[in-house]
Structures are given as structure tokens and as C-alpha cells.
Amino acid sequence: MSIALLAGPPGAHGMESLDEHQRRLGMLPPGRPGLIDSIERSNLRGKGGAGFPVATKWRSVAAQNARTPVVLANGGEGEPLSRKDRMLMEQRPHLVIDGAILAAGAVGSDDIVLYVGADHTGAIQAMHRAVTERSATERARIRLVSAPVRYVSGEETAAVHFINAGVALPTSIPPRPYERGIDGRPTLVQNVETLAHVAMIARFGDEWFRSLGVGNASGTTLVTVGGAVPQTVLIEIPLGLALADVVNAAGGITSDTDAVLLGGYFGGWVESRAAWGLPLDPEPLRRQGYSLGCGVVAVLPSGRCGVVETARILAYLAHESARQCGPCTFGLRAISASAGRIAGLASTPGDLEHIQRWAGLLAGRGACRHPDGAAGMLGSALRVFAEEFERHAYDRRCSVAGAVMAAS
Amino acid sequence: MSDPVTLAIDRIKCDGHGVCADLVPELIDLDDWGYPIIRPGAIPKSVLPHVKRAVSGCPTLALRLQAIASRR
Numbered sequence: 001m002s003i004a005l006l007a008g009p010p011g012a013h014g015m016e017s018l019d020e021h022q023r024r025l026g027m028l029p030p031g032r033p034g035l036i037d038s039i040e041r042s043n044l045r046g047k048g049g050a051g052f053p054v055a056t057k058w059r060s061v062a063a064q065n066a067r068t069p070v071v072l073a074n075g076g077e078g079e080p081l082s083r084k085d086r087m088l089m090e091q092r093p094h095l096v097i098d099g100a101i102l103a104a105g106a107v108g109s110d111d112i113v114l115y116v117g118a119d120h121t122g123a124i125q126a127m128h129r130a131v132t133e134r135s136a137t138e139r140a141r142i143r144l145v146s147a148p149v150r151y152v153s154g155e156e157t158a159a160v161h162f163i164n165a166g167v168a169l170p171t172s173i174p175p176r177p178y179e180r181g182i183d184g185r186p187t188l189v190q191n192v193e194t195l196a197h198v199a200m201i202a203r204f205g206d207e208w209f210r211s212l213g214v215g216n217a218s219g220t221t222l223v224t225v226g227g228a229v230p231q232t233v234l235i236e237i238p239l240g241l242a243l244a245d246v247v248n249a250a251g252g253i254t255s256d257t258d259a260v261l262l263g264g265y266f267g268g269w270v271e272s273r274a275a276w277g278l279p280l281d282p283e284p285l286r287r288q289g290y291s292l293g294c295g296v297v298a299v300l301p302s303g304r305c306g307v308v309e310t311a312r313i314l315a316y317l318a319h320e321s322a323r324q325c326g327p328c329t330f331g332l333r334a335i336s337a338s339a340g341r342i343a344g345l346a347s348t349p350g351d352l353e354h355i356q357r358w359a360g361l362l363a364g365r366g367a368c369r370h371p372d373g374a375a376g377m378l379g380s381a382l383r384v385f386a387e388e389f390e391r392h393a394y395d396r397r398c399s400v401a402g403a404v405m406a407a408s
Numbered sequence: 409m410s411d412p413v414t415l416a417i418d419r420i421k422c423d424g425h426g427v428c429a430d431l432v433p434e435l436i437d438l439d440d441w442g443y444p445i446i447r448p449g450a451i452p453k454s455v456l457p458h459v460k461r462a463v464s465g466c467p468t469l470a471l472r473l474q475a476i477a478s479r480r
């Protein structure tokens with residue numbers, strides 16, 4: 001791929017300057033009425049995790065004619081296993097800004113908020129420098145905002161709430177941001193990678209974008225590959241590439257492995273036997289009960305126990321609950337406690353049965369999808385590591401030497 | 409109101425008082441922590457009066473009736 005988000009200077013070069021960006025990809029074409037149609041034909045879907053069709057979202061915002069909309073480029077990236085958004089902003093900030101400008105033009109907005117996680121300091125610096133390289137007219141429309149570091153702070157209502165009230169916690173829907181968001185105005189919240197793809201589609205066309213994918217899949221996607229690979233890497237792959245090829249592109253596996261966590265903490269475990277042939281494409285994955293989420297592939301190394309890793313993730317997600325909704329606050333706390341005892345070979349009677357029941361009880365019962373994500377990940381673990389969970393809970397044994405979780 | 413309606417809940421407002429589950433056990437269970445689990449779908453006409461009482465009696469005003477068509 002000679003033309004791609006990450007083609008051009010290598011990551012070590014740091015940020016691609018405006019000059020380099022324009023020399024590589026050409027000037028940003030002016031906005032045009034057909035852009036949303038072109039995005040629709042490109043089949044571009046949101047890259048933040050939910051995979052919502054981008055053209056549909058833009059039309060919903062553009063159709064709100066009561067007040068002038070706002071565009072929020074979401075670089076909140078709270079997923080601990082993902083690096084893609086922060087690295088994209090560090091290396092290719094101008095693609096993100098181009099996409100945000102195009103989005104603003106398409107939905108009739110004058111205001112752009114670049115929302116970046118406060119701990120992504122490299123990304124903040126690059127985005128800041130990129131904004132200063134822009135024309136005065138463009139600079140006047142752009143605000144760079146750094147967001148507190150929490151798992152939920154990248155959730156779209158949380159991002160809007162932070163801009164409005166300084167509190168990066170989800171709010172109840174309705175209203176959704178596209179109806180009423182920043183300052184009560186219709187707000188397009190779009191992941192930064194998604195916007196970068198828009199900047200490419202506007203330049204090279206939807207047909208070009210579609211041709212990049214494997215089979216029916218469209219375009220490229222950024223993937224963070226970690227775990228049992230030589231090092232955690234960010235790679236850009238054609239959408240639809242088989243997982244085995246993705247892992248090979250990351251350097252191959254460094255140990256035997258039983259399972260892959262696909263989609264990050266909100267995704268799910270897949271047995272490696274079943275995983276390698278899976279196409280990394282949201283639609284076919286969804287049909288098989290999996291999720292690409294925000295493009296995380298984490299290969300469980302030998303010497304690590306799936307039950308222990310699952311308990312660790314649950315402890316994190318319970319801690320990261322915004323504690324606004326009862327089922328999430330108390331449900332995740334209870335799940336985490338039981339899973340922690342099971343992982344630590346100290347389960348009490350009923351622990352495993354409890355988490356099996358609770359895993360099916362939380363979906364759809366929060367203001368945001370935090371409980372859904374945690375329960376879905378747990379459900380996949382209970383299937384993939386079924387025997388290991390029983391061994392831990394009933395025999396108080398772990399089949400992986402040295403992997404036992406320290407009692408918390 | 410003849411169009412089918414469903415019971416929507418503001419999960420942030422809900423404090424798990426459980427009044428709704430007392431008034432409409434046909435439609436609402438409580439989970440292990442006292443928070444409502446609402447049976448999905450249209451509310452049967454027979455229980456609609458009880459549901460309306462639950463909506464107005466919720467101590468945190470977390471419940472509302474919602475036309476099914478308006479759900480996204």
C-alpha cells in the first residue's frame with residue numbers, strides 16, 4: 001500500500017508536518033455536497049469500537065437544523081490495550097484535522113473540538129503543533145482539549161459532558177449527542193482514526209477505498225497487536241485480512257497460545273484454533289459472535305492463565321465504572337470479587353455459578369455500554385476457558401504453573 | 409394511548425428503591441442488588457395502569473413510558 005494512513009515517514013520520524021503531509025497526499029480538496037454519499041459508498045464504519053456506519057451518523061447530525069452543529073474528534077482512547085488513536089495523532093495529526101474539517105463542512109459546522117486523552121502527551125503535543133501549522137481561519141475554528149484518563153472518558157456522552165461541564169462521565173440517553181451535545185448543539189462525535197480515513201476518501205475516492213479491503217471488506221484499519229508477539233505494535237491492515245496474517249505482520253507468535261483477546265477489554269476471547277482464520281472485518285465477526293472493537297489483538301502467551309487474565313481485566317473494569325448506575329456499580333464489583341477469588345484459587349461456594357448468571361444479567365442496564373462490554377468479555381471467557389474456570393473453582397488448581405493471581 | 413409503549417428507565421437516576429417491582433411484578437424483577445430488570449417489549453394492556461402508577465410513584469422519577477417507534 002503506497003497510499004495509506006501510515007505510509008510515508010516511519011513512526012520514529014515523529015509527526016508528519018503539514019508540508020510533508022501535503023507533499024505526500026496533496027492538498028485537502030474543498031468540501032462538496034456529495035461527500036456523505038461518497039462515504040456511504042465507501043462503507044466506512046466508525047473505528048472507535050461500535051462500528052456504526054459513518055454516513056448515517058453524519059446525516060443524522062446534518063438533519064438537525066435547529067442549531068449549528070459541533071464536531072468532536074474523539075481521541076480519548078481509554079482502552080488499555082489499544083495504541084492506535086494516540087499513535088495516529090502523534091504521527092499523522094494532519095489527517096485527523098483534515099477529516100474533522102471535512103466533517104464540519106459536511107454537517108454545516110463551524111466548531112471543531114479535538115478531544116485527546118490527557119496521558120497521551122505525545123499526541124497532545126503533535127496535535128497542538130499541527131494546529132499551529134494551519135491557517136488562521138482554520139485555527140480559529142479548532143479547540144484542542146485534553147481529557148482526564150479514564151476508561152469511560154472516551155464514551156461519546158462522557159466526552160460531550162466533559163466539554164460542557166468538566167465531568168468526563170457518561171450521561172443518560174436520550175438525548176444522544178447528535179441531537180443535543182456540546183452547548184446543547186447537535187454534535188458529531190467521531191473517532192480520530194475514522195476522520196483520518198475520511199481525509200483519504202475525500203482525496204482518492206470511495207472506489208479506491210473499497211478496493212483496499214480483502215473480499216467485500218472496505219479500506220484499511222489500524223490494529224494494535226500485543227501479547228505473545230515480539231513487541232506491541234501498531235499496524236495498518238486491509239480490512240478483512242485473516243487474523244493469522246495480521247499476527248504474522250506483527251512478527252508472528254513468540255510462544256504457543258490457547259486464546260486471543262479480540263477487540264480489547266470490551267471484546268472477547270477466541271480459542272486460537274478458531275481465531276487464526278477469522279477475517280478482521282466487523283460484519284462477519286459480529287455474525288460469528290465476535291467483535292473487532294477498537295482493533296485490538298492480544299495473543300495470550302503460554303505461561304499466562306486465561307482465568308487470571310480475565311479476573312485482572314474485570315478488576316480493572318469494575319474499578320473504571322463511573323459508579324452512576326446500580327447494575328454496573330454493584331454488578332461489576334461483585335463479578336470482580338468472585339472472579340478474583342476463583343483466579344486466586346480461593347473461591348467460595350457459588351462464586352462460579354454467580355458469575356455465570358451475572359454475565360447474562362448486565363447487558364443493556366447502564367446509561368452507557370460499560371456493563372455490556374464487561375459482561376460480554378466475561379461470557380466469552382466462561383466459554384473459552386470453561387474447564388480452567390472449573391479447575392480453579394472446584395479443584396483449586398491452575399494448570400499454568402506460576403500464573404496464580406495474588407489474592408487482593 | 410393506543411400505540412404500543414415500552415417502559416424506559418434512566419439508569420443514572422435509578423437508586424434501586426424497588427417500588428416499581430412491587431407495583432408491576434409481572435413486568436419487573438429486581439437483580440441481586442435491588443435494581444430493576446425490565447422485561448423487554450411492548451407493555452401488555454392489562455398491566456398498563458400499574459405501570460403508570462410505577463412511573464408516577466418512582467421516588468427518583470427514573471421511569472417513563474416511551475413509544476416503541478421512537479426507539480433508535
